[in-house]
Amino acid sequence: MAPPLRFVHTADWQLGMTRHFLDADAQPRYTAARTDAVRRTGQLARERGAEFVLVCGDVFESNAVGPRVVARALEALADGGVPVYLLPGNHDPLDASSVLRSPEVRSAPGVHVLDAPGPHEVRPGVELVAAPWTSKRPLEDLVARAVAGLPADGTLRVVAGHGAVDALSPDRDDPARIALAPLEEALAAGRLHYVALGDRHSTTRVGTSGAVWYAGTPEVTDRREVDPGNVLVVELDGSSPARVEPVRVGTWAFPLVRAELDSDESLAALRERLTALPAKDRTVVTLSLTGTLTLAQKAELDDLLEAQRHLFAGVQEWERHTDLVVLPADAELSDLGLGGWADGAVAELAELAGRADPGGGGGGGGGGTGAGADPLVARDALALLHRLAGGGPRA
Template sequence: MRFVHTADWQLGMTRYFLNGEAQPRYSAARRDAVASIGPIAAESGAEFVVVAGDVFEHNQLSPRVVSQSLEAMRAIGVPVYLLPGNHDPLDASSVYTSALFLAECPDNVTVLDRAGVHEVRPGLEIVAAPWRSKAPTIDLVGDVLDGLSADGTTRVVVGHGGVDVFEPDRDKASLIRLAAVEAALDRGAVHYVALGDKHSRTEVGATGRVWYSGAPEVTNYDHIESDPGHVLVVDIDERDAKRAVHVEARKVGRWRFVSLRFTVDNSRDITDLGLNLDLMPDKDRTVVQLALTGSLTVTDKAELDACIDKHTRLFAALTSWDSQTDVVVLPADGEFDDLGIGGFAAAAVDELVATARDGGAQAEDARAALALLLRLVDRGAAA
């Protein structure tokens, strides 16, 4: 028996840093990632798809997002089971009980709206642990595992949230206790645990039966989310008394969010940065966050600005990683000596250089004025 394990679609998510035209393309890519599960299910012979929570970004969605999402799920073609997570809990304002959702929910889509067992077919059950609020006070997964025993039924657990072994604060009441999960696997009561919440594909423990699928399309930079963009095709051998499990990841995501660190101390470093950015493929679906450190002359800073301006037009977004960026701009000796000006203007330049170097309240304005001056006399990089 095979099925597709996915999670954290967070349909309706927007990213504030995307360029105007990039946001709709990113939203479309996220729906495309969902749509691509259909062919994967067909080709792998998957009986159904489980979405382990956070199907939607939140409970207050535009009607357009709800309708388009349900249409994408319809197109998957096999039964799709949705688990309410912390983003889309089954509370009073839940999207899952809204008039629009109920009116347009396709026949192949089932909301796992009860904690406990849902029969897929005789001999095969889903054990669901839906979120009813944003702050549960118990281990919802542990709660549904309690009392389940080995009786020949194949069972897939679908849960959402953090697992205690990954959290520094292990006492948080809502954490999923891995020991309870592994005990249920060990006694043969359940055979696979499909988790959502971590957006990076992650195996939990060493049984090979507990996984976070990760989000099907990237949602954060690679220093936070190292391995997004997959769904998992899970094979459970129903002829085997132990229900041997085989998990295979399929790549569906097409965007990349990359954090880049660079030291920029001179013109050569800026050329090097430009080359690195030039070499990155698929710029229109790549978001780069730059962490720059170093000290530059006013001339070199103008070259850096031109380099960044150019690539900002090419990438889906090119943003500054502000907390990790520290570029000091200081006029170099002689940098303004051959401007071909004299008298009053030259004295003003000397004064600006002194102000820029003293690091006081007006230093930033003075550096900007000097950069503009260089640009006007065409000594800086092309603007």
């Protein structure tokens, strides 16, 4: 048996990715953070004495990323001084236009592209068994093909694959799904020792062997990801179970904040939750707000969110899961004390706002119940009026 092996397993860097919800201030900082995560991964590999970094697919967002993205990625990779193995994934498949075939990548010191399916020797007794993507739509289980016929001969083998495992993917019609059961058999038989996967952005242990993992993306890309921002430090000795340690390298967060708002207390609680979130300039909050607010409370909420938008990298509302109804409290409209024609407008809006929502219960919006007469719009208008009028006369 060869000496024990330690390496870093990562995937789904998708360098060159842009996010529609980031503004001109946040996008470049996010881009830089993703390159920094690559750099930290290389440094971690060096600190831990890892023999290599294995990137299991989707290194780049696409094969069309610009030369700046490639140059910065290669510079960040070189920083750790540890060899790097890159597997082509569905975002950067090894087709005729592949960025992984470019001379810049090919000639980068310490960078190896796993461009052929099957075993690649890292050192005597240690192999990477690669299942590279050569098109965006493979018609078979590439991992099954790559590992076929490997013997249990004492060689330490790490599989590098990309795509959905059948145990986690509901899409039975996808011919490229990776079959988990044969891999677990091969692990148990000592033909393989670890299966390193990419494609799933959440760090995920698959099955029961403890040796099949998705590393997840090293920097969050979507609020639906569970536990992103990690790379895995893996140790294998061929006889004991794989030791796998997730290590955080990401610095951004995309939290989902759900709140039921129906009182001053619930607004105060939302304020506290947002205030307590750390590293706001690297945090994109998605809000799912439901409930019923008075005009004054809606105005307070709008003030709160406006102030928070200056602090966070982004504050976005999850439209499908946002259902806030604004209903004026009894005294609120008369207390506005606008006088004259403005009072007449308030009365009209209040009458309209009091009508049933189109679609019965909000969420729809925009439909209207007559010629442009939409209760939701009327409520928003009242809330804005209330806010602009300073929330009515004060004592």
